[in-house]
Amino acid sequence: MIELKTPAEIERMHVAGRFVAEVLSEVGKLADVGVNLLELEHHARGMIERRGAESCYWDYSPSFGRGPFRNVICLAVNDAVLHGLPHDYVLRDGDVLTADLAVKIDGWAADSARTVIVGTAAEEDLRIIRATEEALEAAIEMARPGNRLGDISAAIWAVACDYGYPVNTEFGGHGIGRTMHExxxxxxxxxxxxxxxxxxxxxxxxxxxFARTTDQIIYDADGWTIRSADGSRTAHSEHTVAVTEGAPLVLTRRGDEGFVLG
Known part of the structure; x- marks a missing residue:
């Protein structure tokens, strides 16, 4: 069932969204050569606990994962792109790191993801990150009353085609509100x-x-982390967006938007 939110309920989601943005900004700043993914997980966990927020990931057990998920943030490196299970891995120069976070505050959820480069940036990595960011902005622009859901999907696809990236259709965006996935x-x-x-x-x-050269995916042995099937590098950009009477409202916009360096 699709639940339309009132302006007051959207503002409550915006509270959660601003906090998600804050955590992802912090994680992006901390992502540096020599930093362990578990350090980033523990930092995010501490921020969530201090805020009194609730992780949408902790104990999450969907049909596609090997649950329950016992972390508060998804961290995926290089050819990994979705549902990255934080593990004992030390970031290296040139790594591409995707961080994905969803929390609830006072019963309302927000979800966002960003990809950053650790240390030295390769142009091909900057390019695929830019592609996902541009696709996200194009999708947001379509989130207006009177448009259709396909307009959002077509906007993303058009950017992918312009850049020459294939598109996987198994995983994409979703409704959100009282729960992470509506x-x-x-x-x-x-x-x-x-x-x-x-x-x-x-x-x-x-x-x-997007993955650079494939639309096929594989799973790690952990049952969660999704990678490009051919090992090509990936990027992921996500925002929680509300359709309003006027312009779309981005509930998870970060102050450092557009910066891809860790």
Whole structure:
């Protein structure tokens, strides 16, 4: 069931969204050569505990994972892109790190992801990160009343095509509100003018993610971490967005938006 949120409820989601943005900004600053992924997990966990927020990931047991997930942030490196299980790995110069975080505050959720480069940036890594960021902004622009869900998917796909990146359709965006995953799957590939008509009060987590040379995925032995099937590097950008009477409202916008260096 699709639940349209009131302006007051969207503002409560915005409280959670601002905190998610704060944590991801901190993680991006801390991601440096020699830092262990478990250090980033523990830092995020401490911020969540001090804020009195609730991790949407802790004890999460979806059909596609080997649950329960016992971490508060997803951290994926290089060819890993989704549901990265934090583990004992020390970041190296040139690594591409994706951090994905969802929390609830006072019963309302927000979800966001960003990809950063640790140390020295390779141009091809900067390029794929830019592609996901541009695709996300294009998707957000389509999140207006009267447009259709397919307009969002088509906007993401168009950017991917412009950059020459293939698009996986198994995982994409989703509804969000009282829980991290609500009804509506938002594919990263679609046709404009198709699907449900967007209405004010609809809240979505939009999340384009691309691998450089494949649309196929594989799972790590941990049952969670998803990688590109051919080992090519990846990037993932996500925001929680509310459809309003006017312009889309991005609930997880960061103050350091657009910076891809860790």
């Amino acid at each position: 009804d509506l799957h938002v594919s990263n590939k679609g046709r404009a003018g198709r699907g449900m008509k967007l209405r004010p009060g609809l809240t979505l987590a939009l999340e384009p993610w």
